[in-house]
Amino acid sequence: MCGISGVFLIGVRSTEERDRTAVEQMSRAQSVRGPDESTILHRDFYSLAFNRLTLFAPSDGSQPFVSKDGRRVTVINGEIYNFRELRANFPSGYVTGKSDCAVIHDLLPIVGDALFKQLRGMYAGLNIDEGNRVLTLIRDPFGIKPLFYSIRNNRIYVASELKGLFASKELICRPDWSVALTDAHFSLVSGYSDNRSQTYFSDVREVPPGHVIKIDLNTGEINESRYWKPDFTEALFNHESDYIEAYRVLLEQAVERSCMSDMPLAAQISGGIDSVAVTALASRVRDISLWTSLSPTSIETGDFAASVAAADHLKLPISWVDSCAAEREFSAGDWGMFLWMTETPISDPGHYYRLLMSRAIAMHPTQAKVILSGQGSDEFNGGYSTTVNTTNDRTWDGFIRGLEGQQRRTVLNYLPGVYSDINRGATANCINSEWLFDLFGERSEDPYRAYIDRKLYDLNLYNCWCDDRTSSAYSLESRPVFLDIDLVEFSLSIPKRFRRQLLHDKRILREAMQQMLPGELAYRPKVPFYAGARQSTGYALFTNLLEREESQIIELATAGVTASQVLSRDGLRRGIRRAIEDPKRDGIARLMRLLSLGALETLFSDGWTPESVFAGSAVVGQLDNAPVSDDFLDDRIKDSKPRFKDGDLIAIDKNVHLLRDLPENSTNLSLVRGGIIQYSISGDSNPLLFTVLTRLKRPATAEQLENELGAPLDQIRDQISELLHYRVVKIVRN
Known part of the structure; x- marks a missing residue:
């Protein structure tokens, strides 16, 4: 993981002083990507900088690489795992460098350019042919490593991160709202997006994954070609x-490749089959430290308990990052730094948990510099086959019907003026598919292939972006093991007749690991990393922030x-109020994307830089093969909920109405908000909650409730905390 500026x-x-100054500023803005060594090269018609993080450290690993005649210069951010094999394929003297890149x-x-199909690894970089004045930009097939460029005033600016480009002071940060608001991914619209290399910022493009871009610096002519795309040529196995x-053999090879490093390794484990499989195989190759997230969501979904169980099975200690208290302290300033680090308006609580974990790993005495992750397994092993459907049909056939529905919605999304009227609800199903695709777009004969193409885009925009930024923010490198090109191409080669048996719910991976893992780990159902069973839990980080610091957030987003x-x-x-009052929090994600894109404009335009770490202090703990008690988890959940004092005056929120069912002595209550019944509370099944709510029609303190209701104070506190969490009650301020 390194930083490129040019x-x-x-x-x-010839370059001017402004160009040399721009590169120096760009390099400083990205210095965290490569703190071990910084090199700046000023030539006649270009200036280039490289920030190096040393993970594989031969004596000649410094960059830029310069040919003997000085006419070719190369910089590469990433790792080439098969560099020894490539070197061995050529006579002695052809490959003189010992470095992998x-x-x-x-x-x-x-x-x-045929070289790029032979590479096994993750990389992004550039090559300059000074004799012909040709600049070549390259990027790995999945976009694991980032590379952006922009053309302005007859200059091409290149950087590993957006903040690097804007640090040049030569580019104006302007969000491209038309692109963002019509992008299916940004707007969370069901269907496929057509935004491939455009970013959410005007005049800023990324090098698309699996592409080579050649720019003639004499004329400015740009030639873009794709050297890798999904190949569905079927394998020939019969069983x-x-x-x-x-x-299994290819997965073991992928893990072994990813472990290539002279520095200590860590693994992020969530308790799901992907990260558990990577950890189990990596622990056979070399020593590795295990890390997981302890949050309200990971407790609710069982991820934390499963991670501890996996560590216990592998006889490895596990460290966790307890974000429960940090979530409560998350401030507008923290949000600004969070966006500065992640650089994306589609950042979510999952990014935040990973940032906290990266910080903890970077500060830990083990001094790990490489993090193995399970990203990419869901996309190519059928991980979403039980969640993408139209009628809750979790079978493979239901999955395929869901993909066909996404194709239909994609076409409808791009018909002028019909999205809001037709593409929602049952109306869309009344339109004949054959007519729709014949008239407005091609229909893939194999919906699964169209799905894979969409997932490649998602990986680049979300998964790989998230892994790169959340690790590089603390000078670490994330390595997504499942995005090994040989492993992916094998999964794509599974014949259509075998997909149902092998790819439904990741059966091929689960079966491959069943000899190494107990059934409760190998066949544990998939759960979302951060959203959990309830959106209200997963997005509590942002919901609580908006409620506490609405004005500061809006100011940052609209400046x-x-x-x-x-x-x-x-x-x-108004949108924030509605989102907060909605118990399902369905509108929070879309709202935060609008706010985040606006805030990024403010941060990048002002040249803002973080001056400190997050204010919220995430606690780091370690477990040496010991069980986790329910009391421990309960305490962590309580720590994440709103705090109040026993003397604080508590009352029903003004937007909430309590209606008692008839007859008047009924022990059933309906909680109404916004004219909609959101909860029904039975006094028979939960008498204390029923009594507390009835009493809080008039403000009272926890101590008063204890005296009047005769219930233990601890139970009263728990009820009030839960009601505050769901904004049923509020603290009355004098």
């Missing part, structure tokens, strides 16, 4: 067991030039 002039021109510099003039065994024109402050306030 300015390249178009036409027969040096093989690209040495072999590119010999093999040409399911043959596929499972071949997959930018374009955001102040696009976003309505009054509208945002």
Whole structure:
């Protein structure tokens, strides 16, 4: 994990002082990506900087790589796992560098662009042919490593991160609201997005995954070509067991490749089959430290308990990052730094948990620099086959029907003026599919192939982006083991007739690991990383922030030039109120994306930089193969909920109405908010809750409730805390 910064002039021109200054500023903004070594190279028509994080440390690993005649220069951010094999394929002397990334510099003039299909690893970088004045930009097939560029004033600015580009002071940060608001991913609209290389910022593009971009610096002509795309050529095995065994061998190879490092390794484990499989196999290759997240969500979903069980099975100690208290202290300033680090408006609580974990790993005495992750398994092993459907049919056939429905909705999304009227509800199902696709778009004969193409986009925009930024923020490198090209291509080669048996609910992975893991781990059902069983739990981080610091959040989000024109402050306030009052929190994610894109404009335009770590202090704990008690988990849940004093005056929130069922002495209550019955409370099944709510029609303190109701104070506190959490009651301020 390293940082690249560069300015390249178009036409027969020489760099000026402003260009050299811009590169230096860009390099400083990305220094956390490569704190071990920083090199700046100023040439006639370009300036280039490289920040290095040393993970594999031969004596000649410094960059840029420069040819003997000085006419070719290369910088690469990433790891080439098969560099020894590539070197061995050529006579002695062709590959002179010992560094893994040096093989690209040495072999590119010999093999040409065909080299990129032979690489096994994760990488993004550039090569300059000074003689022909050609700039080549490259990126790995899945976009694990980032690379952005922008063209302005006959100059090409290149950087590993958005903050690097804008630090040049030559580019103006302007969100492209038209792209964002019509992008299915940004708007959380069901269907496929058509946004491939465009970012959410005007005039800023990314090098698409699996692509080579060549720019003629004499004329400015740009040529873009794709060197890798999904290949569904079917494998020739006849039995399911043959596929499972071949997959196991390739997975072991992928894990071994990812463990290539001279620095200590860590693994993020969630308790799901993906991260548990990676950890189990990696622990056979070398020593590795285990880390997991302890949060209200991981407790609710069982992820934390499953992670501890996996560590116990593998006889490994496990450390956890307790974010329960940190969530409660999350402030507007923390949110700003959170966005600065992640650089994306689609950041969510999952990013926050990973940031806290990265910080803890970076500060831990083990000094791990590489984090193994399970990203990419869901996309290619059928991980979403039980969740993407139209009628809660969790079978493979239900999954395929769900994919066909997504294709239909994608076409409808792009028909002018019909989305809001037709693409919602049952109306869409009344339109004949054959007519729809014949007239407005191609229909894939294999919905699964269209789905894979969409997931490649999602991986680049969300998963790989998240892993890279949350690790690089603390000078760590994340390695998604399942995005090994050989492993992915094998999964894609599974014939259509075997997909149901092997890819439904990731059976191929579960079967491959069943000899190493107990059934409760190998076949544990998939749960979301942060959203859990309830949106209200997963997004409590943002919901609580909006309720506490609404004004500060809106100010940060609307201070930018374009955001102040696009976003309505009054509208945002109303939207925040509605989202907070909605017990399901369905609107929080969309609202936060609007606020985040506006806030990023403010942060990048002002040259804002973080001055401290998060205010919320995440507690780090470690367990050495010991069980976790229910009392321990209960205490962590309580720690994440709103705090109050026994003397605070508590009352029913003004937006909540309590209606007692008839007859008047009924022990059933209906909780009404916004004219909708949201909860029904039975006095028979939960007498204390019923009594507390009835009494709180008039303000009272916890101590008063204890005296009047005769219930233990601890139980009264628990009820009040729960009601505060769901905004049924509020603290009355004098």
